[in-house]
Amino acid sequence: MNNGTNEVVIVGGGPAGSALGCYLSKAGIKNTIYEGANHPRDHVGESMVMSSVRVFDELDFLPVLEREGFVKKYGASWHPPVAKGEAAIAFNEFPQEKIHQDYTYHVDRKKFDLLLLKHAESLGTKVYQGVSATKVLFDENNYARGITIRVANQEIEVPARVVVDASGRATLLGKQLKVKKNDPIFDQFAVHAWFKNVDKGKMASSEYIHIYFLPVKRGWAWQIPITEEITSMGIVAEKEVFKTSKMDPQGYFDKYVASNPDLAEAMRNAIRVNDYKLEGDYSYKMDTFAGNGFVLIGDAARFVDPIFSSGVSVALYSAKYSSERIKYAFENNDFSEAALKPYEKKLRSGTEIWYEFIRLYYKLLPLFTHFIASKDHRMEVLRLLQGEVFDRKEVPVLDAMRKFIHTVETTPNHMFAGQLSDIPID
């Protein structure tokens, strides 16, 4: 192990940590990733938004994604509960700046995360796998000064100028500093597995992500093609729904598959190929993403409900924006909270747009479908769905959604009135 020579220590080698490793190595800043697991390892979050492509391009990672033959994702499709039918969007309808292809990717995260970690290594990042960070160390001036790692049952101190928490939902620093706040509205729970023989249909949308609304509180299912044969399927609902069901994952899964006619049809001949996995603790944020000598990125900073496949994109952009401030810190020899804080502002404004979009979406589900069908709002909703939430001064379509919800709340007999949920809108 190094002693005293690391410039930046990154805790965690998921997409956030690896992307930051790439950015820093490209900028000539020495950095080391300590990853607790040994890749390849399983991870949920297999579908991406378009804006991720921009980061992959900057990191010269697109050729790797192409070479490995990940499934191309050209759009997204929503299926209503109870009735049959779909509402789809294609990314080529509204190309975004500095993205030179009309698709993003669905990935096997085992493979994807390993490739991105190896990519960082190839650019100069030092990578230790199977080495867990146990805590972040602070000096007498309250600056992060390194981490402790556990190796062969020994705690070893690793010094650093900047400590980056990219520990994912383990939220190492969030827990240590007690800055983690669980979301007051969303407490969701997912049950998921891989299947073969899922009937994805013959239409252009067969390789899209498919979202099936379920007739239960904030319930939905995902269908994500992983390879030509394998499809990832997941059921998401409020944790209380899973608890009160008092069933095994199999029973829970089958019950909700049967509750949506299109989903039931897609799954008619499906055969499960791996174990069900459960995911809880769905949404939270940290009170701070940056302080003296440290930053938090990716899921270690903020986790929003995954309905719009935002997770990897947030991880990648948090890496991009934090790398800019870390670079600034080294150039100016200033590692203070003030030097790093602009990263937090930038990331938070983007994730808050995601969060507000998600909240309004769950507040009145048919509103989303209505807006993507409408001439006035389709392009702006598409822009959000592609992950264009950063560096935006205003997002008028969110105001339009709020205004519409207000109309539904105050108009007797509105066609959507029965579908308002109890989510608070301030």
Next chain:
Amino acid sequence: MDAAQKLKEYINNNRGSLPPVTDPDEPLHIDSLAFIRLVTFLDTDLNVRLEEEELVAENFTTLRAIENLIDAKSKEKTSSAT
């Protein structure tokens, strides 16, 4: 084809397993996705753009109710044009 005919044709082609409408006053039983598509059809094909507060149940219960809504909207448009 006038607006009323186009509307009737659209409704009959998009009823799923339900039989064509024979009585303009029979309930249409439109579900939420079908309703959203109908609103889009009115805007795109019949050039009838509805305000958010006009999307109330009484305007969509029957074929006649929708025809009346279209009439009212066209008159509104004519009067504001003159």
